Amino acid sequence: MSDPTWPAYPIMVFLSLLATVIPLTWIGRDNTGMIFLSLWLAVACISEFVNTIVWHGNALNSAPVWCDISTRINIAIGVSVPASALCMCRRLYRIASMKAFILTPRQKRRAIIEDLLLCLGIPALEIILQYVVSDHRYIVFEDIGCLASYFNAWGTYVLMYAWPIILGVIGGIYAVLTIYTIAKKGKQMDEILRSANIKKSHYRRVTILACCEICFATPFAIAVMTLDLTLGPLSHYKNWNYVHAQYSEIIQVPAVLWRSMGPTWIVLDELYRWMFVFLGFVFFALFGFSREARDAYGKVFWTVAKVFGIKRPEPSIHEEKTLEYVFAIIGSKSC
Template sequence: MNIHPTYPIFPIMIFLSFVASLLPWLWIKRDNIGILFLSLWLAIACLNQFVNSVIWHGNTRNFAPVWCDISTRLMIGITVAIPGSSLCMTRRLYHIFSMRAFLLTPIQKRRALTEDLCICLGIPFLQMAIQYTVEGNRYNILEDIGCYPATYNVWPAYVLYYCWPVIIGLLIAVYSALTIRAASKQGNEIEKFLEDKTQRQHYHRLIILAVFNIFAAAPFASIIMILDLTTFPMIPYIGWEDTHLYYSRVYEFPAVVWRSDSAWNAVMEMCRWILVLCAIFFYGVFGFSGEAINAYKKAFWKVAGLVGVKMGRSSMPQEHLPQ
């Protein structure tokens, strides 16, 4: 794989992905924790890549160290935040199609909400902290890529950092398969509990997203882990002091260096463009629903009203029940 995106194609695409990731917040119900955090973390990841791709286009100067510290921490957390949010969404979908969600008491609902928040927020921040134990230097700067985490290629890195997206991806695949199985068995029963056609269509879209997760989450994380394992030689782990001996350093890599290595180039480009792919698919699933069209109409007429154009009665969007 030898992808060489040209400037400014990637910055434009990743910025549009940022916008597309946030748009569903206009109509998605606020108690849908998994989808909301999936949208939020995906948007943060896209915005982070957009800023880096613009600032470090054609250079490797270390002129924004504070930003790089924040940016690399976000990258580390996002490796588990996006799949973790998908896990929450898929788990909730399984509980709905297995009829468990309809039988929860208020206490159980609060407990489920706490569990979702721990997965969507707690695990990413925990990952940000744990990764420091295998961080060889402060961060790296790659030309055209920007700031990038500097994980020391020792065996604890695969236990503490690289393996968790794979594990979460496998859990997503299990829940997705169970959801599809439950939906095929109890589809008629579910129809009785869902209030209207809009809600039924919403959960059908979630099933599509669950199917996508089966073929995306664990396989992609596994490919990245294998490429990281094979691109650079494994370094013997001696201890904490050896790992952090040169922690204060910042290494700069011109594009000609990292792009000359096909495996390194593949890892860098895959990690960037997978965000665009996820945002496109995410928006494709949620961005053309009835609720979305209704939200677009409301936004259009609200903006039009600012310039004196009033909405006719025949153009008024119909109200839909929230998801």
């Protein structure tokens, strides 16, 4: 059975990779959650791109080392994306409530450590816990690639499926509190953002990005857990040896088989794959057309042009005043 998403998906996921990475060159380094969200989305796009290319039209166990890496990336992505969004929402709320301005140096270090524990610690913990409930080394799906295999027991839903939902719900609470605080303070928010040296348009972009992730990733995690619960009866986790008795076995699933599992499973699978494309383009749409982005594009263009002997013309005083006036108008409208 031919893959209906080929070659559209690998092309789009590669473009999504570029859309996620490019804005990192001018995004400030003070927002830990946004940086990690961009990096994790980029890692997810790389993994999806390689898997789609290597296992297009086959389910062979042709790259076992990569499968070990890819499956752990997928496990980490499941919690790292909502964890990064949680960090973003928490920072936005602290700025809106002015709690980010009264931190001592020790409290700032503690906040950074907390962000690192969320964005790196929880994904690392999930990778370790996955081995507890893993009944096979991995599964190879034709046209999809390598995915982790779980023993269908309650422990799996507690250790693996629950974390993205919990992180998403907490992030959603912070997002609601942030929007409520902004609406309550009104024009006072302009003074708060100015005191923090944060542009209002940038603050809005980060808020929209965090809300998009929560609105899409969290319901998806709930849908996946619900579907898996209905696929078959839950097994009893007897002991470690029972669960890992066939761990060395590699399951290979042809496309005709997994596509016959029903439209619901196929839709969820495709939503998972295309969600990274969607979030990547949302990321670029929010940060790829900002003033900082235009300045970065200009620097790159004239740097390349200089190699070919083309020099950047120096604007006259009249042109400089005109440009300042135009950018002032654009900036006021974007805010």
